[in-house]
Amino acid sequence: MAYFENDKVIIYRGIFMENKKKLIIIASAIGAAIVAAVLILVLVCFHSWNDATCDAPMTCDKCGKTKGESLQHEWIEATCKEAKHCMLCGLTDGDPLAHTWIEATCETAKTCSVCSTVEGDPIGHAVKDWKITKETSCSAEGERTGTCDRCKKECVEKIEKLPHTKSDWQIKKDFIINSDGTVTAGTEAIVCVVCKAELETREYTTxxxxxxxxxxxxxxxxxxxxxxxxxxxxxxxxxxxxxxxxxxxxxxxxxxxxxxxxxxxxxxxxxxxxxxxxxxxxxxxxxxxxxxxxxxxxxxxxx
Ligand SMILES: [Zn+2]
Ligand SMILES: [Zn+2]
Ligand SMILES: [Zn+2]
Ligand SMILES: [Zn+2]
Ligand SMILES: [Zn+2]
Known part of the structure; x- marks a missing residue:
């Protein structure tokens, strides 16, 4: 009996030893996998790329790694108003061009023929001999005409009205004394003694x-x-x-x-x-x- 029992023990022990080896191998494999995963997480960068600019290629803002080439500037040629500049990054090169001025005339100010920028005012006509074509008064503008010595244009110019000639205060509507002894106010006015225009009015009473x-x-x-x-x-x-x-x-x-x-x-x-x-x-x-x-x-x- 004991003999058989000993045999059994030997057999069981053999089986146990076999399984132990396998378990150790499996545990080691799992440990290695965990270590590898941790190393990947710590050491590998999940890049976050910034677009390429004129100054720099695509760049990861976490690790600084770059990819590809920086862009080329896209130049816009200089005009009277703006210097040569890159439409992507705004970098300028040199100064704006000089305007191409057309000198001022009697009726137009100095103007750039390229960009239409205007500087100053027109010179105005130069008429030496004016002829009065409509007399001016306090109620109507006058008019005078003459030829410009510079551009030979026939010029017509308004002449401002003359000032009115004020009267003293004049009764325009007299006040009325009513049957109950009260007074209803009237009005008085300052008029122009020349054209009779009413210039100021106020209440007139007593x-x-x-x-x-x-x-x-x-x-x-x-x-x-x-x-x-x-x-x-x-x-x-x-x-x-x-x-x-x-x-x-x-x-x-x-x-x-x-x-x-x-x-x-x-x-x-x-x-x-x-x-x-x-x-x-x-x-x-x-x-x-x-x-x-x-x-x-x-x-x-x-x-
Ligand atoms: Zn990165
Ligand atoms: Zn640029
Ligand atoms: Zn210009
Ligand atoms: Zn003129
Ligand atoms: Zn008048």
């Missing part, structure tokens, strides 16, 4: 004294009763009956908003009945109406 204000209220009130002309209203009604100073009465009546022709007609209508034409004329003359106002009013009522 501040009434208490006497003027009351005279105005009184005048509007009385006119409905009297239907009279301005002189009768000033002297008889306001000055004599109401005792206002004549100056205030004159001032107020001159600025009332009143149609005196209409007042004459109202008078005639109120008084025509039973009255001769001659009598009406006498009365209306007394009440301060003019001959024209009386004639017109009498015509209205049939005389």
């Amino acid at each position: 501040e009434l004294t208490i006497s003027q204000k009351n005279a105005a209220i009184c005048a509007y009130d009385e006119i409905n009763f009297w239907h009279c002309g301005p002189d009768f209203l000033i002297h008889t009604v306001l000055a004599d009956f109401e005792d206002y100073p004549v100056a205030d009465a004159k001032f107020v009546v001159a600025h009332m908003s009143m149609d005196w022709d209409e007042q004459a007609i109202l008078y005639a209508r109120d008084n025509a009945e039973g009255s001769s034409r001659a009598n009406l004329v006498d009365e209306m003359t007394h009440y301060g109406f003019t001959k024209a106002q009386i004639d017109k009013a009498l015509k209205e009522v049939g005389y």
